[in-house]
Amino acid sequence: MTARFAAGDRVTVRRADPPGHVRTPYYIRGKTGVVERHCGAFPNPEELAYGRDGLPATPLYRVRFRQREVWPDYAGQEADTVDIEIYEHWLEPV
Secondary structure (H helix, E strand, O other), rough: OOOOOOOOOEEEOOOOOOOOOOOOOOOHOOOOOEEEEEEEEOOOHHOOOOOOOOOEEEOOOOOOOEHHHOOOOOOOOOEEEEEEEEHHEEEEEE
């Protein structure tokens, strides 16, 4: 599968609450960040959790978020960030 996003692209994490095993933290859903890098393509862990093969491989990205945008009461430095690895099917272009 070809990567849809590249480093520097702004993306928003889908705001969804599907049943079952998911690898995307609830607190980051609906937040917007910047793709830091494409990490490669890997079997989908949400499918692997149910004993399926997880194929086709799914692109995985490291996405950087400003901590103050994730947690409005964050008391650290303005430039502090948090990086989270997120599979492509959770990301939407901004």
